[in-house]
Amino acid sequence: MAKVLGPTTGLKSSQIKRLNNLYRRRLPPEALILPEQALDLARLSAELARPVGLVLSRRGEVEQVVVGSPQGIASPQPSRLRRGPGRLAGFTWLHTSLGQGGLFPGDLTDLSLKRWDLSATLEVREDGLPGLIHAAHLLPQPEAERDYRLLEPFPPGQPPEDLARLVRSLEEELARSVSGREVGEAGAALLISVSSGPAAEAEERLDELAELARSAGLSVVGRVTQRRRKPDPRTLIGPGKLNQVLITALRLGADVLVLDQNLNPSQARSLAAATGAELKFIDRTQLILDIFAQRAATREGKLQVEMAQLKYLMPRLSARDDGLSRLTGGIGGRGPGETRLEIDRRRVRQRLNRLEKDLDQIARQRGRRREARARGGLPVLSIVGYTNAGKSTLLNALTGSEVKAENRLFATLDPTTRRLRFPREREVIITDTVGFIRDLPEELKRAFGATLEELEQADLLLHVADASNPQVEEQIQAVDAILDQMEFTNAPRLLVLNKADAAPAEALERLANRYDGVVVSALRPKTLPPLLERIERMVDIAGGWEAAGRDYLSADQETAEP
Ligand SMILES: Nc1nc2c(ncn2[C@@H]2O[C@H](COP(=O)(O)OP(=O)(O)OP(=O)(O)O)[C@@H](O)[C@H]2O)c(=O)[nH]1
Numbered sequence: 044m045a046k047v048l049g050p051t052t053g054l055k056s057s058q059i060k061r062l063n064n065l066y067r068r069r070l071p072p073e074a075l076i077l078p079e080q081a082l083d084l085a086r087l088s089a090e091l092a093r094p095v096g097l098v099l100s101r102r103g104e105v106e107q108v109v110v111g112s113p114q115g116i117a118s119p120q121p122s123r124l125r126r127g128p129g130r131l132a133g134f135t136w137l138h139t140s141l142g143q144g145g146l147f148p149g150d151l152t153d154l155s156l157k158r159w160d161l162s163a164t165l166e167v168r169e170d171g172l173p174g175l176i177h178a179a180h181l182l183p184q185p186e187a188e189r190d191y192r193l194l195e196p197f198p199p200g201q202p203p204e205d206l207a208r209l210v211r212s213l214e215e216e217l218a219r220s221v222s223g224r225e226v227g228e229a230g231a232a233l234l235i236s237v238s239s240g241p242a243a244e245a246e247e248r249l250d251e252l253a254e255l256a257r258s259a260g261l262s263v264v265g266r267v268t269q270r271r272r273k274p275d276p277r278t279l280i281g282p283g284k285l286n287q288v289l290i291t292a293l294r295l296g297a298d299v300l301v302l303d304q305n306l307n308p309s310q311a312r313s314l315a316a317a318t319g320a321e322l323k324f325i326d327r328t329q330l331i332l333d334i335f336a337q338r339a340a341t342r343e344g345k346l347q348v349e350m351a352q353l354k355y356l357m358p359r360l361s362a363r364d365d366g367l368s369r370l371t372g373g374i375g376g377r378g379p380g381e382t383r384l385e386i387d388r389r390r391v392r393q394r395l396n397r398l399e400k401d402l403d404q405i406a407r408q409r410g411r412r413r414e415a416r417a418r419g420g421l422p423v424l425s426i427v428g429y430t431n432a433g434k435s436t437l438l439n440a441l442t443g444s445e446v447k448a449e450n451r452l453f454a455t456l457d458p459t460t461r462r463l464r465f466p467r468e469r470e471v472i473i474t475d476t477v478g479f480i481r482d483l484p485e486e487l488k489r490a491f492g493a494t495l496e497e498l499e500q501a502d503l504l505l506h507v508a509d510a511s512n513p514q515v516e517e518q519i520q521a522v523d524a525i526l527d528q529m530e531f532t533n534a535p536r537l538l539v540l541n542k543a544d545a546a547p548a549e550a551l552e553r554l555a556n557r558y559d560g561v562v563v564s565a566l567r568p569k570t571l572p573p574l575l576e577r578i579e580r581m582v583d584i585a586g587g588w589e590a591a592g593r594d595y596l597s598a599d600q601e602t603a604e605p
């Protein structure tokens with residue numbers, strides 16, 4: 044038989060036995076509890092001078108018995124969880140309340156956190172007899188800013204309506220409110236932003252987060268923003284807001300909660316503990332890592348991403364985390380004398396060592412390839428820029444090659460190298476890179492060392508920007524800031540204002556003047572010659588052709604702008 048949960052110290056063994064006997068009860072789901080059952084429960088609770096709680100299945104079986112302390116009672120995690128959006132826990136939480144009637148604030152919080160079918164209390168009067176039952180349930184749509192409804196208090200055996208039917212119709216309604224929407228392959232995401240900045244900025248950032256979520260295969264079902272002067276140190280989101288977030292997630296049928304702000308390890312663990320297994324919290328870095336994991340095509344790219352994921356995950360591992368096996372394949376099991384946590388961490392560390400060795404080797408090989416190329420003496424152009432700016436499209440247009448270009452963030456994850464033949468028999472090597480993004484997480488900078496190492500070899504950086512994006516200036520500055528920070532400033536940069544076909548003319552002119560940029564549309568080859576000319580002149584100045592050991596220096600140079 045299952046054991047009584049909660050603090051049993053100080054109880055007599057006969058009392059524990061009586062509590063254990065509650066597991067044999069079966070209560071009527073339509074009425075919650077019969078009068079004689081309520082009488083027994085009230086008497087026991089009065090005698091113990093402690094609240095007693097029951098987790099009841101939809102069939103009225105007692106799944107868990109909990110005893111509280113004189114100060115109160117906490118509901119347990121439901122023993123079995125039901126999966127699927129828009130569903131309730133499948134269990135009702137009923138506990139006695141000594142002296143005062145009514146639900147406790149904690150009961151209402153629990154309603155959303157644990158998604159109880161119903162949350163109810165049975166009043167125990169001074170004389171030890173049962174009083175009224177107070178019950179509440181979640182609402183599929185909030186009414187008057189409330190996410191729950193309180194039933195009229197009722198004496199045992201006289202519920203205001205058939206409670207089993209109430210729960211069923213509630214769940215049907217919840218299911219209806221989430222069906223009919225399109226769910227991405229990876230699930231439904233609720234986006235959350237907690238910040239101290241202006242509301243408009245939070246919305247803009249959420250627009251970008253929505254793009255990222257879409258790239259990760261998630262469909263976005265809603266947004267929640269919170270303005271706080273300081274994030275909550277424990278859970279980032281304030282406790283009241285967290286509650287609202289969870290109710291909203293339930294109502295919209297979200298599977299994943301995506302936070303725009305990054306969680307520190309202890310916040311990640313607290314949030315995971317607060318929500319149980321059904322809902323997953325991920326932060327922006329994890330989302331980006333997830334996209335990278337889906338997109339990485341080469342062996343090196345895959346290894347880099349796995350390494351970054353493991354490094355990010357390791358401090359966030361909690362003892363009950365089993366999501367790891369999916370990431371690393373083969374982590375799990377329990378060795379003698381070790382906690383699950385230790386073994387996971389140890390295996391993760393082993394895997395990290397292995398990855399580091401493999402990556403070292405790949406880097407050495409790449410170094411050799413690069414030497415070979417340097418001996419060929421061709422100048423190297425690297426295309427950089429914000430993600431989705433059109434870098435791969437431009438590479439394709441310039442070289443006639445077919446690197447994957449897609450309207451998704453981070454379509455390109457591995458550096459790609461092609462030769463570009465100028466009209467006049469000049470040849471350069473042109474490399475495409477992974478897209479930049481503002482607030483590039485530290486973990487990713489390291490992870491994409493491969494791409495960035497390539498940049499160090501560049502004689503010229505072609506910085507492609509999406510001129511049709513209203514955020515284009517912020518994006519240009521974000522990319523410049525990252526380049527500056529990475530000390531790749533030695534190579535000259537040329538700003539390419541792409542998507543001219545979709546941008547207003549006056550904005551193009553202003554941008555071109557301000558940044559001394561070249562306007563193109565990668566989709567229209569006819570717009571490319573001015574870019575080629577600028578590239579040619581700049582490479583000449585950078586000495587690329589000289590390095591090639593060929594006598595390409597020509598009259599052009601005199602016409603080159605300083
Ligand atoms: N209208 C318009 N769309 C363009 C132009 N150039 C590229 N695009 C579109 O922009 C989207 C992104 O293009 P990509 O070339 O994949 O962008 P990217 O910079 O390589 O993106 P990542 O590799 O994800 O960083 C695609 O849908 C392209 O068709 C252009 O000149 N005009």
Ligand SMILES: [Mg+2]
Pocket residue numbers: 434435436447448453454455475476478
């Ligand atoms: Mg690309």
